[in-house]
Amino acid sequence: MQASRFNIISRIKDSPDYFVINILSGNADIISPGEARLLEGDSALTPNEFRQKGYIVDPVQEMLQYRLKYIDFIEKREQEEVQVFFVPTYQCNFSCSYCYQSEYPESPASLSSKVTDAFFNFLETRLKGRKKYITLFGGEPFLGGKSYKDSLAYFIERCATSDIEIAAVTNGYHLDEYFEMLSAARVREIQLTLDGPEQMHNLRRPHKGGMPTFKRIVENLEKCLALGYSVNLRVVVDRENINELPALARFAIERGWTSNPNFKTQLGRNYELHYCQSAKGKLFTRLELYQELHQLIKIHPEILEFHKPAFSVSKFLAENGSLPEPLFDSCPACKSEWALDFSGKVYSCTATVGKPGEEIGTFFPEIQLDDKSISFWQERDTLHIEKCAACNLQLACGGGCGSVAKNQFGNLLAPDCRPVKELLELGMDLYLNS
């Protein structure tokens, strides 16, 4: 018997106590410093409860359980709903300070109906039999201008006639001009972005013409909620605007957004993907962002009413009283996610869509896929990433993002590590240390 290779043991921030979490066995405990020492020391001296909970194991039995859970994971993933992103244009009416698509090629002014037909043909052939939904992405998918709108109207009409749900990632500026068009389709969710209260948002996300955008987005967000649409409000965070988060949270609470069941939020870390313009000094690492959030929430607990950060599996554990299933792969590319664009190209995911050289095939004028490239994406998981194999955090991390790993190491089968242990230290303090 020996300590499980999947034990995650560390001290809870600002506490003398420790935690042990084992995602394979599904157990989590708060333990004393003495118990932590025992668990990290001689396994013969550990209490029987440690064996019952899978913290001390027979390694052969544990490996068997690991393999069974992996098979279960792969089977479930193959039944998962597929998210198909579609980029009708890379044009955008905003000039955000941190845009990662700023150097992408120019787009035409409207979407060809032949491309729309070919897109639905791709869904009906390549993704036949899979449950799926479409997310409009950009650039900005809801641009002004009649010719563009007319071309998108045909796309949305095809979503409606195919009875496929649609979501959209939009800056929200022209959203109200699309409500009538969207009313024919089943809309799953609309994602909008506000980067803080009015002044900060307008500084970071101005219109290309220099006009402020905050008031118009707020109006459109509230129209969405009034129409019964689900709104997912994203805040892109870096050092420039993190301290404005409490003010944005209070604004959302005062406007009644947070008490609406159709309102949810996400914080997106501003980071370097491909061509981010943001000054490097503004960016947080993953851990720095969560350390700042932890501090801010202690001072401004109202942030939690607006957004409750995950801190790895901490939030899940606190809310469900159980651990999630092992995550053998956190990269959905070419598995439960595809991204296609107006030019007829196919990409693995939203991180790669539109980036020259990242194409994995075409759906227009004909379907031609690079099966070898697709296989590389599809085989990426913690069993195939050599560095994940020895890592005790692998089942919470899932190996991270394939595109980031490829950008960083030139290799898809490299890990994009998440600071799981440190995030748990913070999250256990916030959500479970009472």
Add this chain to the structure above:
Amino acid sequence: MKSLIKKSKKEKVNAKVQQAQCCAKTSSSPAGCHD
């Protein structure tokens, strides 16, 4: 030793839920999994 697992609430959760929790990926998140 204090267990954080509430057996009565323990539910079978699928991998998608796990993914959503770990990656903040939502139905329309553009950067959920790459961040």
